[in-house]
Amino acid sequence: MTPRERLVVVGGDAGGMTAAAMARRRRPEDELEIVAFERTPHTSYSACGIPYYVAGLVDDADDLVARSPSEHRARGIDVRVGHDVVAIDSQRRTVDVVADGRTRTEPYDLLLVATGAVPVRPQLPGIEATGIHGLQTLDDGLALRREVDAGPPEHAVVVGGGYIGLEVAEALVMRGAHVTVVEAAEQPMTTLDADIGARVADAMRAVGIDVRLGVHVDGFEPGPDGRVRAVVAADSTIPADVVVLGLGVRPASALAREAGIDVGVTGGIVTDPTMRTSADGVWAAGDCVEVRHRVSGEPMAIALGTYANRQGRVAGVTMTGGSATFDGVLGTAVSKICSYEVARTGLREVDARRAGFDAVTATIESTTRASYFPGSQPITVKAIADRRTGRLLGGQIFGREGAAKRIDVMAVAIWSEMTAEELASSDLSYAPPFGPVWDPVAVAARKVADL
């Protein structure tokens, strides 16, 4: 009889708990004990849902929690919240855990590092003022919502024009605030090419957001009560009753690095496709991990719930003796701002050039339904391809309701290394309520194939 083994999961986010749940499904409790240590009181919540909770579209924060600690426990996973793992000894196979001010050493046979990401929080003057919020954890979301519920801010400033920045800007617009988004780059959403980014900026302005591009924040001005009252930038002071930092995140890999586990140039933990790290018996999953772009081969650190879930699944399978792989990313993403939608996948034009492709692009305008059908909305599709091989490399979509989710068609085509010609010729669905007879994605693929 094999002795009972012990799997320790460091971090109760989606990646960690998906791995734990998968391992539980594959190995019964008398074979495998599973303990998960989580610093916060929460597990398995949808960080992507937080802006919608702030907006008031989702009323109960519990709705964002896919599975609570007690639900995990009922399924045979010993979740211990308020437990902070501060050290890993991969030789002795132990972790040091702090809870209630006491440090204990806990043994493991298998370890999963799912430490997630930490928000970028620049050490600018005044950043400790009250009223300056992150938006990374559920607690951040609860705090911001509480404040907005107590008295809607007149002036809100969002620092950073990435996905989260835009989504929280939308939320604050919906709550009645005058919202300014300050972005250091010359466009919002730098994961888009500049031309599509410009459309997003226009959309933001159309919904009433004051968009300041190419503007660096120098600091925050607190009032006499210690509460933020303005954001200070090079050439202007922007009034602010509330500030939200949406400057992105970086992998929380310090714990792994200190344990001698390989960390890559992106700051993310290096794993093989089965999610094994460089240390024997140690796996990693989620935002703390470095991923590889499937087209360019470049290492990247991208914090996305989908990757965390998929990596968690792979780790849960492989650490219990099964076979599964995480086969890279395309950076597929979708977002909306009020009735505008935007999405991207694969390489941008600039990425494609840098990766050595002879990149050509085509952008087309079409509609989400037959042009004569009620509710038809505009859609812009940009396709990026390699002129030499015809291979589709990237896609970006901007439009209104019904536009953006079509990015998945381009993502699957890029994933399977189709040429733009093949995508243009493939058999996509058509009926007037669902699109024009020449599907917009196929039209963009055709146009770039013919270049």
Added chain:
Amino acid sequence: MTPRERLVVVGGDAGGMTAAAMARRRRPEDELEIVAFERTPHTSYSACGIPYYVAGLVDDADDLVARSPSEHRARGIDVRVGHDVVAIDSQRRTVDVVADGRTRTEPYDLLLVATGAVPVRPQLPGIEATGIHGLQTLDDGLALRREVDAGPPEHAVVVGGGYIGLEVAEALVMRGAHVTVVEAAEQPMTTLDADIGARVADAMRAVGIDVRLGVHVDGFEPGPDGRVRAVVAADSTIPADVVVLGLGVRPASALAREAGIDVGVTGGIVTDPTMRTSADGVWAAGDCVEVRHRVSGEPMAIALGTYANRQGRVAGVTMTGGSATFDGVLGTAVSKICSYEVARTGLREVDARRAGFDAVTATIESTTRASYFPGSQPITVKAIADRRTGRLLGGQIFGREGAAKRIDVMAVAIWSEMTAEELASSDLSYAPPFGPVWDPVAVAARKVADL
């Protein structure tokens, strides 16, 4: 100098006119004369849009016309409406054309046969009664709409529960009629597996349609005024002020057959992938053509505007010396009935077995948005795969708003011969307004991959 050539197009539907427009773009008027003969007064209209015109969702029939005869003429295509081609002589390269009661012989160098499809119209007793409509041509649509506008029918019967039957049933429900759909098969939409077909039947009933399955129509009962007043079936007589025949179509290939051009087992004209027929100098495109299923290899006749357009494009390119191919079909289709949506692609479970695959299927229930996000709707996804190779063979989707167009993701995956595992692992987009973190299509693919 090459002498000026003459391209004759037989039929002004989407396939014919797309070919003509493509040929025009590639060869100037002093090199290539283009003449198109069309029996009706209309060209290039969206037959798929007709039900929505009947419903009153589209107010002006001209909106359904992508390009009128005069617009084609302005672009250098000599469209002659009211011209009926009655014979082809592929040896002498001439066609006989009847117009205004006179027959003329017209020469050609290149011929494109785009004769479309003819509706199935069974020779049942009473079928000549007034009030019994087809729904194939724009004139059919105009006639039905005129009648409904004049006085909405109390009882409407649609014979045939295919896509067109369902769409016109929806239209008549919207116009306030009590609608009965009579279908000889045990399910509506026989291009779906029975389990998904059953959901469509439930949806039809939910929107108030009286659905009679497994019922054969024996005839039509005219009143004393010669107008239909009932549909007669084996065990019942169904009152009807108006009847719409939605029994499908078959390829209009008689003209080609009589000219000695090869016609396949499906009744469609046989072409190679460049849309050339068996006769020198003769191409064909659109509903009159036999296509090949990309997965099973079986010949099929499927009347879909998307195929007509794509085949027309290919023919227009290849008949002017360019290179292009039509690479088969998956039978991808999408439809809605009020707020319900349905879509399919690839092989059904039964098709897959018949084609020799070791077919396995998985059906999952999910939501179109994150479950906590406002407006989230149910979606059911069925995936069909080959157990031996893991290859994805087919997909079917049923749900409500935002569900069905996701079929394109499965269509592209099947087109590029992905395994279900590859689709499940690919990088699909996620944000709470657009889907749950595990995309429903990926969940279905995962489930079938794990069987």
